[in-house]
Amino acid sequence: METDCTRHEPPANGGVITPLPAGTRLLHIGPHKTGTTSIQGAMFAVKDRLGAYGVDWPATTRHPMEAALAACARPAMMGDTVPTDQHWTRLLAQVQASGKRTSVVSSEFFADAEDDATIARIVEQLGGDRVHVLITLRPLAKIMPSQWQQYVQNGLRMGYEDWLTHMLRKAPYEKPNPSFWRRHRHDRLVERWVRAVGPQRITVVVVDDRDRGGLMRTFERLLGLPENLLQPVPDTANRSLTLAETEMLRNLNKEFRGNGLPDELYSKLVRNGAVMHMKNACSPSPEDVKISTPGWAVEAAAELGAEMVGRIATMGVRVLGDPALLSAVPPPPVWEAPAEPRVAPEVAAQALYGALAAAAAAPVRHTAPAKSRTVHQTSSRELMRVLGHRCLKKLRGH
Structure with a gap:
């Protein structure tokens, strides 16, 4: 359904969504784990066809991440x-x-903009009153496991339940990832951008995971594109x-951090080497144990979702989809004896x-003659540190 305190359009699920005016600068700010990658991939795949419908994808890549980070004065991910x-x-x-064509800019990192001055500057630079902000939302209970494993991919060493305890029970809820609530306290996120553009120029889309193509159809209608122009693009890396x-x-992160190896090395060898190749080469099977959120955290997330929905409803923004999804408590899974998570030999390989392969991309250069102490006489901690710095030196040389 569509809920809107200021406009009276037919229900979104009925198929009628008022398109944005021609020449709009549509700014899709995510946040993370709300379908941003799928939209970016689908839009970029038809980039050269959009002009026929008066729409532009101005970025030269699928995701202009560096531009968004620079605009928000945020640092790069570790080692990038x-x-x-x-x-x-x-x-x-x-x-x-x-x-005069409609221009679409999409990056979930715009949700990381910290203050009103930064947001106001971004809006003004993009086109001022031509900017329309689009925010996609999913239930917190579905976002949390995805965000935790993404933080682990960026170096986090904390286990899932411990992380949930910090995020939900340990005020001020900023450690170890202060970015989480900046992105996912969704009512405050909407409120920050309302202060910059007003409620009339914000659309909130509640993503329904049961409707696989629903988000793409919503984008098509907002942009006046033909139905089914946007199609999913396989992205194993995501x-x-x-x-x-x-x-x-x-x-591995514990060992890496414990031995004081540099962030650049982690980025090249682990995140963009080991992890990227593993995700591209191996697909999870039904037997693989998924990340499971404990019941207490699911209930806490649903309570927060209800609170956020209540506040967003008072802001006068257009809401497409069913806000009740953001506070729904999924039925508990049928109990089964917990399986022990094991990494298959193929995945580890x-x-x-x-x-x-990432290390081999750097040419091997001749080094000084080996000193008298052998590898077996060197502690593992010291060996990791020496190897890490040598590998980084080669990568930088390359």
Whole structure:
């Protein structure tokens, strides 16, 4: 259904959504784990066809992440390329070149903008009163496991239930990931952007996971695109990790951090080497143990969802979809004896190969003659530190 305190349109599920005016700068800010990657992939795949319908995808990539991070004055993910103002100004120039066509900019990292001044600047630079903000939302209980394993992919060492305890029970709920509630306290996220553009220029879309193509159909109608133009683009690199894969990586993170290895090395060999290759080469099977959220956390997330829905309903923004989904408590799963999460040998081999392949991308150079002490006489901690720094030196040289 559609709920709207200021406009009276037919229900969204009935198929009638008022398209945005031509020339709109549609800014899709996510947040994370709400279908952003699927929309970005689908829009980028038909980038060259959008002009026929008066729509532009100004970014030269599927996801202009560096531009969004630069705009929000946020740092890069661990070990990644540092975003600069040039990334942002280049995207702004491409948006301006859209002229009277509707321009679509999508990055979940815009949800990380911390203050009103930053948000106001982003809106003004993108086109001021031509900007319409689109926010996609999913239930917290579905977001939490996805975000935890994503944080682990970026170096987190904390277990899932411990992480949930910190996020839900330990005020001020900022450790170990202060970005989580900046993104996922959805009522406050909507409120921050309402202060910049007003309620009339914000659309909130509640994503219904039961309707696989629903989000794409909503985008098509908002942009005046033909139905079914946007189609899913397979992206194995964006799949979530299984519990066993996440635990393997989390324990690797402990060793990595405990030995003081540099972030750049983690980015190249682990996140963009081992993890990326593992996700591309191995698909989870039905037997793989998924990340399961304990009942107390599901209930706490549903209570927060209800509170957030209540506040959003008072803001006067357009809401497409069923807000009740954000506070629904899923039925408890049929009890089964808990299976022990195990990493299949093939998965471990692919992860190891990915790290080795990333290391092999740097040419091996002649080093000084080995000193008298052998590898077997060196502690594992010192050995990891030496190997890590040597590998990083080779990668930088490359």
